[in-house]
Amino acid sequence: MKTRKYGKIMTLFLALAMIMAMSISSFAASGSGSDLGEDNSINPNDTGIISNGGVRENGEDAGGTNTGKYGVYQAVGNKVTLYKDIVIFNTRTDNTDVYLPNIKYEYTVSAVTAAENKYITDEYGLKGSINSGVPAAAPSGKASVEYNNTTATGIKQEGTGDAVVKVTTNTNGVAARGSFDLTFDPSKFTKPGIFRYKVTESLASGFSRATAGVTNDTYNADRYLDVYVQNKTGGGYEIYGFVLFEATDKDTEFTADPGTAITAKTNGFVSNKYDKQGTTYSKTEKGVDIYETSNVKISKTITGAMADKNNKFPFKATIANTAITKDPIISFKVVGDNGSLTTTGDNPTATMTGGTATIGSATATVAQGMELNDADYVYIYGVPGKNQATNVVAEEYNNTTEVYKVSAKYDNTDLTVVASTTGTVADMNAAATAKNQTAQNLDITKAEDELAVTNNLAAISPTNVVMRYAPYLFILGGAIMLLVISRRRKAEQE
Numbered sequence: 001m002k003t004r005k006y007g008k009i010m011t012l013f014l015a016l017a018m019i020m021a022m023s024i025s026s027f028a029a030s031g032s033g034s035d036l037g038e039d040n041s042i043n044p045n046d047t048g049i050i051s052n053g054g055v056r057e058n059g060e061d062a063g064g065t066n067t068g069k070y071g072v073y074q075a076v077g078n079k080v081t082l083y084k085d086i087v088i089f090n091t092r093t094d095n096t097d098v099y100l101p102n103i104k105y106e107y108t109v110s111a112v113t114a115a116e117n118k119y120i121t122d123e124y125g126l127k128g129s130i131n132s133g134v135p136a137a138a139p140s141g142k143a144s145v146e147y148n149n150t151t152a153t154g155i156k157q158e159g160t161g162d163a164v165v166k167v168t169t170n171t172n173g174v175a176a177r178g179s180f181d182l183t184f185d186p187s188k189f190t191k192p193g194i195f196r197y198k199v200t201e202s203l204a205s206g207f208s209r210a211t212a213g214v215t216n217d218t219y220n221a222d223r224y225l226d227v228y229v230q231n232k233t234g235g236g237y238e239i240y241g242f243v244l245f246e247a248t249d250k251d252t253e254f255t256a257d258p259g260t261a262i263t264a265k266t267n268g269f270v271s272n273k274y275d276k277q278g279t280t281y282s283k284t285e286k287g288v289d290i291y292e293t294s295n296v297k298i299s300k301t302i303t304g305a306m307a308d309k310n311n312k313f314p315f316k317a318t319i320a321n322t323a324i325t326k327d328p329i330i331s332f333k334v335v336g337d338n339g340s341l342t343t344t345g346d347n348p349t350a351t352m353t354g355g356t357a358t359i360g361s362a363t364a365t366v367a368q369g370m371e372l373n374d375a376d377y378v379y380i381y382g383v384p385g386k387n388q389a390t391n392v393v394a395e396e397y398n399n400t401t402e403v404y405k406v407s408a409k410y411d412n413t414d415l416t417v418v419a420s421t422t423g424t425v426a427d428m429n430a431a432a433t434a435k436n437q438t439a440q441n442l443d444i445t446k447a448e449d450e451l452a453v454t455n456n457l458a459a460i461s462p463t464n465v466v467m468r469y470a471p472y473l474f475i476l477g478g479a480i481m482l483l484v485i486s487r488r489r490k491a492e493q494e
Contacts, residue, residue: 073230073240080182080225080242082107082199083268084145086214086289087281089173090382091448097347098293098382099149099166099329100176103212104204105269107143107180111135112196112224115251120194120226130226130251133197137188137227144204145178147212149329154178166329173281175271176291182225189229189237197225198250201269209289213324213384216289223266224250244268246287292386295448297379298394300372305459307404312371313455314397316362319383321390322355328384332359334368337375343368347381362395372396379448394451404455411449 084105090096111133118130146153152163158175167174182199189195201221209215228241245252245264254264271288272278283290298317302309319330331347348368350357359378360370370378383390398404408415 075232075238075240076242078184078186078239080184080244081179082182082223082244083270084178084180084201085175085268085270086147086291087173087175087271087285088167088169088291088293089171089281089283090169090293090295091171092295092381093171095168095170096295096381097166097331098169098291099331099349100147100155100164101212101214101291101328101384102148102207102326103209103214104144104146104207105178106202106204107145107182108200108202109138109182109225110198110200111138112198112250114196118251118253120253121255128194128228130253131193131195133195133227134188134190137185137195138197139182139184143180143182145180146204147176147178149327173283173290175273175281177270179268184227184239186229186232186237186239192230192237195227195229196250197227199223199225199244207326211324212291212326213321213328213386213388214289214291215386217284217286219289220246220248220287222246223269224252290386291384293382293384294390295379295381296383296392297377297448297450298392299377299450299452300374300396301452301454302374302456303454304404304457306402307455307457308400308402309374311400312373312376313399314361314363314366315370315372315378316358316360316395316397317370317378317380318356318358318393318395319350319352319380319390320356320393321352321383321385321388323388324352324384325355327354328352328382330357330380330382330384332378332380334370334372334378335376337373342371342376352384362397364397364399392449392451394453396453396455402457404457406453406455408451408453410451415451 086101086103088098088100090098114130114132119127120130121127145155147155149165152165154163155165155176155178156162157164157167158177164176167176199222201223203209223244223246226243226245227239228243229237230240232238243254244266245254246266247264252264269288271281271285273281283292296317296319298315300313300315302311317332329349329351331349332343333341333347334343336342350359359368359380361367372378392410394408396406406417408417
């Protein structure tokens with residue numbers, strides 16, 4: 001009994017000793033300089049710009065050397081790299097190549113006049129006054145980000161390291177991301193402290209969102225940038241951190257409260273997903289530009305007992321949106337009834353010059369592989385334009401001597417078929433225009449809109465047989481009529 005009793009006492013003593021040891025280690029760590037590189041107000045996976053014991057450069061740990069709670073921070077350089085996103089959407093569920101829009105953004109930095117008694121409070125309770133920015137220390141001129149669909153200029157698809165002119169997107173959207181640098185001059189500061197500036201986005205001369213097919217909602221063109229300045233060893237000043245945030249008030253104060261710090265801090269003019277506030281991109285995000293694109297399928301069907309289903313008719317497709325004049329690029333492919341590509345290579349491209357793209361030709365000369373027989377189709381990808389009228393037209397050339405009847409539907413709605421005089425047979429060479437020749441919005445909620453064109457050539461009756469018996473049928477009909485009349489008169493006389 002005594003042995004068991006002593007055993008229980010020893011077990012309890014060892015447990016108490018372990019708890020005390022763990023407590024001592026915890027207190028020592030929180031009181032040393034080892035955790036000053038963390039900002040407890042922001043999860044390390046978030047992109048608030050903090051580091052060096054309260055400041056992070058551009059969302060990444062700057063790796064400062066800290067000596068205690070009142071740290072000596074390593075300089076992080078004088079350049080701030082910020083980001084710009086356009087989130088691109090397409091309605092297909094599989095990966096689809098969509099070319100970038102043509103648009104250029106510019107960025108200017110101006111000093112903010114700060115109100116008195118405004119502070120930044122870090123996680124240790126230390127307060128730093130918000131000072132008015134020093135104009136001479138700010139970058140001069142304008143920085144820029146230019147999206148271009150023909151020459152790789154530094155825009156990168158999320159998750160890739162190479163400049164791109166197109167992105168592979170899906171229904172969740174993908175960011176096409178550019179960057180720009182702002183370089184400050186620390187020698188122009190006259191004291192250490194936190195200095196506030198405003199970064200403003202605008203469109204470069206000659207560019208607009210409307211002509212590029214880019215949209216946004218309630219867009220805030222301003223971000224505020226706090227520059228952290230400290231004394232430099234040997235004299236002068238150096239920058240040891242930057243914080244960019246989005247707010248409607250230039251005198252916004254920040255504390256270590258996560259709700260304030262995380263939601264406001266940002267890496268530029270980017271989406272909520274990039275700021276780690278969402279898992280996917282949203283078409284309803286308020287602070288980012290969006291480029292929504294659609295797809296069109298133009299299909300060909302040949303029917304009728306006399307129709308030649310193997311005949312390949314030269315075909316032409318025209319996509320027009322006169323509001324988008326910054327030459328967007330769309331891609332297409334022509335697919336045969338066996339599912340194989342008939343165009344040379346996968347996804348050739350066409351440019352909507354002046355808002356109009358033409359693929360193929362409705363003449364005897366075949367262009368870009370646009371010959372369609374029964375069950376063939378052309379698939380056109382990445383047509384830009386949200387809430388804008390996009391006109392879809394299909395034309396074909398009758399390279400036969402037969403007279404086909406042509407009909408067309410746009411998303412199962414009958415269309416008006418317009419005859420042309422340029423074909424071999426006027427009734428055949430027809431243009432089918434969406435919704436009775438009225439420009440329509442492509443449906444950005446579907447995988448594709450479909451323009452279906454049908455050629456029909458029914459069997460005709462043997463002309464000679466009809467003519468041979470027609471006179472006798474006429475005489476027989478007259479005889480029957482006379483017989484009926486005579487029987488009626490006889491009945492009346494009786």
